[in-house]
Amino acid sequence: MIPKSKIDEILEAARIEEVIGEFITLKKSGRSFKGLSPFSNERTPSFMVSPDKQIYKDFSSGKGGNVVSFIMELEHFSYPEALKWLANKYQVEIEEVELSSEQKEAESERESLYIVTRFAEEFFQNQLTETDEGKSIGLSYFKERGFTQETIKKFRVGYSPDSWNEFYDTAIKQGYKKEFLIKAGLIKESSKAEDQYYDGYKGRVIFPIHNLSGRPIGFGGRILVEDKKAPKYLNSPQSIIYDKSAVLYGLYFAKGEIIKKDFCYLVEGYTDVISFSQKGIENVVASSGTALTVAQIRLIKRYTSNITVLYDGDAAGIRASFRGIDMILEEGMNVKMVSFPEGEDPDSFSRKNDLEELEAYLSKNAFDFIVSKARILLGEAGNDPIKKASLVKEIVSSIALIPEAISRSVYIKECSSLLDIEEKVLINELNKIRRIRLNQQERNKSRLIDEERNEGEESAVEFKEIPEKLYDDVSVQERDILRIILSYADKTIRILADDGNELEVEVAPFMVHELIRDEMLFEDETCLKVLNLIIEYVDGENPILMGDFINNEDNEISKLAVDLLSSKYDLHEWWGERKILVEGEELKLKRAVEGSLYSYKSKRISKMIHENQEKLKEIDAEEKEEEVFEILRTQQMLDKIKASLSKPSGRIILS
Incomplete structure (x- = not known):
C-alpha cells in the first residue's frame, strides 16, 4: 500500500507530456500537444495531451485520464505498479515491501x-x-x-x-x-x-x-x-x-533517439541492435524472432514515419525484405534500404568500422525503397521482355500500396524514367491494381457486416441493443454544468440580485446554490458523485482544484472529470445542434453559466411534465378521481414553473 502523501508527491513530480512523450511523438498544438493514438490505428492525430490540466484524451478510442491511467492502460499495469513506475522515473522514494x-x-x-x-x-x-x-x-x-x-x-x-x-x-x-x-x-x-x-x-x-x-x-x-x-x-x-508479433527488440532503449532523429533503423538480430548502440547509433530496433508484422510497424510509427531497413548483402536477404517493406509502405511510412557488402551483416560491419565510417556508409548507401526495388529487379530481368513485364507489375504493385496520391504520382514519374515505360501505361496498371484491392476490401467489409448481423440475430433473444444517449438527454446538461464548474470554478461573473443591484459571484458557489435552491440535484449517478464532491468544497469554502477530480481514487469520478475537461470545443456540441451561436467561454462566461443552468432546468421540468402526463394516461379517471386531480394540480404547477424560467440574455437564437 502506497501512502496518500507519497501518491501526491508522485503526481506532483510527474509531467504527463514528458511521460507520454516517451511512448509517442507529440507535437505542439496551441497550449496542448497532439499525436497519433497508441490505442488505435489512426492516420490523422486525435490524441491530445494537456500540460495545464495534466490529462490526456484519445478521441479515436475514447480513452482518457491522467498520467497514472495512461501508464496503466498502455502497459496493463495495476494502479500501484503505475505509481512505482512513475516514482522510479521521477526519483521519488517509496518503501518497497518484500512479497x-x-x-x-x-x-x-x-x-x-x-x-x-x-x-x-x-x-x-x-x-x-x-x-x-x-x-x-x-x-x-x-x-x-x-x-x-x-x-x-x-x-x-x-x-x-x-x-x-x-x-x-x-x-x-x-x-x-x-x-x-x-x-x-x-x-x-x-x-x-x-x-x-x-x-x-x-x-x-x-x-x-x-x-x-x-x-x-x-x-x-x-x-x-x-x-x-x-x-x-x-x-x-x-x-x-x-506477444512476439507486437514487440520490437531494443525499442525501450531506442525510442528517445528515434524521436530525436525522426527516423529508425530496422535490423534483424539482437546483436545487430547491440553493436550499433555500442558504436553510438541508438535509433535502431530489431524484429527478431518473427517476420515483420503490421503491429511492429505501427509501434515504430508512434515515434517516426521514417524507416531505413538494413539487410545482408545476399540476394536472398534482399528478396526476403520486399514483403516486409511493402507492409511498411501500406502504413503510409517513408522507407529506405541499405544493403551491406556480401558476407557482412549490420553486426559484423559495425565492428569493423568506426562510428564516422559507419555513418558515412549508411548515409551514402541509403536509397529509396521503390527506386532500389526497381533497380534490383531490372538487373535481374536483363533483356528478357517477359521478366521485365513481370517486374513492372511487381513495382507498380508496391506503389499502389502507398496511401497518398501525391507520393504515388512522384514514384510513377520516377519509375517511368527508370524503366523506360510511358507514365500512362504505369498509371493504368496502378489504377487496375487499386481497383482490385478496393473491391476486395468492400467484399471483406460486406462479409463482416453480414457475419455481425447473423450473430446479432442469433443472440437477439438474450440481448437488447441499448440506444445511445441523445443530445437532449438530461445527463448531457448535467455534464455541461459540471464542465463549466470544474473549468471556471473560481472565476467570477456579475449577476442581478433580487434587490436590483449587481453582485459579483464565483461560478461554483453560484451554480451550486441555483441547483440546491430549486431542488434539482442530478439524476446520473456519477454526475451526482462529482456534484456532491463540489458541494463539499463549496460548503467548506475550499478551492476546487481540477487535480482533485482528475486524480480521484474513484475511477468513475476521475474518468468523468477527464472527459469533461478534454472537450474538443469551446462550448457544448449540442448548442451547435440547436443553431445557438456560441462565443468564447472565457469572454462570455456569464452567458455560458446562465445558458447551461437554463437548459438543464428546462429539460428537467420538461421531463417531469412528460412523466406526469404518462401517469395520467395510465389512471382510470372514474375510479381514482382524487388521484387524477392531484396529477392535474402537479401539471399546472410544472407548467407555471416552466413558464417562469426566463431565457438567459446571453443566448443568441439564430433563425
Missing part, C-alpha cells in the same frame, strides 16, 4: 509472469558475471563480439548454465510457482517422467526482451554449441505479457 510466498501466490497471472521474468533476468545476469561457467562461456562469447562491460550491463544480457535444473531448483526454493515458470517458457515438463522439469534455456546466452517501460517480458536464447537437434535461437512462448 511473502502467500502474496506471490495471490498475485494475478499477469503480475506473476512479470515477477518470474524479472527474477529470471536477474538470475541470468548473475550467472554471466558471477560464476566460473558464465564467465568462461557466456561472457567470453559477448567479449569476442566486442561488447563492453557497459553494453552488457545496459542490455542486461545473461547466461543460462548448461545444467538440466539449476534455474528450476533456484526458482522453486525462492517460492516461485511452477505454473508461471512454465507459462513464461523458463522451465519445461519432461516427457520421460511425470512431474519432472528442466531448464528451458540451458546452455544458452540470454537476450532479455523489454516492454516500452523497460520491464522484461521475454527472452531470446542463443545456443553456443553445434546441436542439430536444437534450434540456434529459442524465444519465449506467447503469453499475456509477451
